[in-house]
Amino acid sequence: MADSQTKKLYTTHEVAKLIGVTPITVIRWIESGKFKCFTTVGGHRRIEHEELVKFAHNYNLPWQEEEALEKRKEYVVLAVDDDSSILEVLHDMLSDLPNLKLIEVSNAFLAGAKLVEERPDLILLDFLMPELDGFEFCRFMREDPRFKEVPIVAMTGLSSQEDKARMREVGVHDILTKPFSSDSLIEKVEQFRNGKGGSASQDRASA
Numbered sequence: 787m788a789d790s791q792t793k794k795l796y797t798t799h800e801v802a803k804l805i806g807v808t809p810i811t812v813i814r815w816i817e818s819g820k821f822k823c824f825t826t827v828g829g830h831r832r833i834e835h836e837e838l839v840k841f842a843h844n845y846n847l848p849w850q851e852e853e854a855l856e857k858r859k860e861y862v863v864l865a866v867d868d869d870s871s872i873l874e875v876l877h878d879m880l881s882d883l884p885n886l887k888l889i890e891v892s893n894a895f896l897a898g899a900k901l902v903e904e905r906p907d908l909i910l911l912d913f914l915m916p917e918l919d920g921f922e923f924c925r926f927m928r929e930d931p932r933f934k935e936v937p938i939v940a941m942t943g944l945s946s947q948e949d950k951a952r953m954r955e956v957g958v959h960d961i962l963t964k965p966f967s968s969d970s971l972i973e974k975v976e977q978f979r980n981g982k983g984g985s986a987s988q989d990r991a992s993a
Contacts, residue, residue, distance in 0.1 A: 794835035798823075801833050803932060805847045805902070815841075860887040861979050864906035866897040866923070867941065868915045872964075876910065879968040880975065894918035898926065901933055908978050910962075913942040913953065924956035937978050941966070959983055 798816070802809040815821035816831060821841055823833045841847070865876045865888060873890040880888050889904055891897050894915055900906070909927075913920030920940065927933045940953050940961045950961060960974060960983060977983045 795832045796835070796838060798831050798833070801838055803930065804838065805842055820845075860885050861908070862887045862889065862904055862906040863908045863910060863975060864889045864891070864897060864900055864904065865910040866891055866894060866915075866920075867910075867912035868892050869912070872912070872941070876971070879971050883972065883975065886975070886979075894920070894923040897923060901927070901936075905932075906936065908975065908983075909936060909938045910941055911938055911958075913940055913944060921952065921956050924953075924958065928957045937983050939974055939978070939983075 796804070798812045799809050801812050812821065813831075816823050821833065822837050823831045825831055863880065863886060865873060867873055867876075867890075870892065873892070877888060877890065880886060889900055889906065891900055895918060897909075897911075911920050911923065920942070924938060927936065927938070937959045938957060940958045941964060942949075942953075942961065943964045944950075944953075945963050953961060959978075962970060962974060974983070
C-alpha cells in the first residue's frame with residue numbers, strides 16, 4: 787500500500803524555478819545553513835516540500851502552491867506598459883469585470899517579479915518599452931516551464947505583418963493594435979478567460 791505520508795521532494799533546480807532564483811543561489815543558501823536539505827545515497831540534494839514553503843514564508847519570497855492556484859476564484863491579468871496613461875485606461879476598461887484582478891506594472895523587470903509572485907492567467911504586454919522590450923520579455927517567459935503556456939496579448943502600435951510575425955515567433959497569442967476600444971479589450975480578455983483565446987501557433991492578430 788502506498789504511504790500517504792510520503793513527502794514531496796524537489797531538486798535544487800526545481801526549487802530555483804518555484805521561487806524565481808538561480809540554482810546557484812539555492813545551493814548557496816543550503817551551504818550557508820539557511821535552507822535545510824538532505825543528500826541522497828547518490829549524492830544529490832533534495833528539499834522537502836514543507837521546508838520549501840517554510841523558507842519562502844520566512845524570507846518573504848514569492849510563493850503560491852499549485853493547490854492554491856487551482857482554487858483561486860479570481861482571473862488574474864498582468865498589464866505591462868511604460869505609459870502610465872495606458873495603464874489608467876486599462877484599469878478603467880476592466881474595473882467592472884467580475885472576479886478579475888488587474889495588476890499594473892510599468893516595465894518588464896517588475897513584470898518578471900509579478901509573474902513569480904502572482905502567477906497571472908493572462909498577460910497584456912506593450913512591446914515598445916525601454917531597457918527590456920516585449921520581445922525579450924516573451925523570450926524570458928517562454929524559457930521558464932512555469933510560464934511557457936501563459937497567454938500573451940500584445941498591446942502595440944506595431945502593425946506591419948513582419949512585426950506581427952516576430953511577435954508570434956516569441957509566443958504572442960493575440961494582438962490588440964493601439965488605440966483599441968474598451969469593447970475590443972474586454973472581448974479579448976473574456977475569450978481567454980473562457981478558454982477560447984488565440985493560440986501562439988496561429989495567426990489571430992487583430993488588424
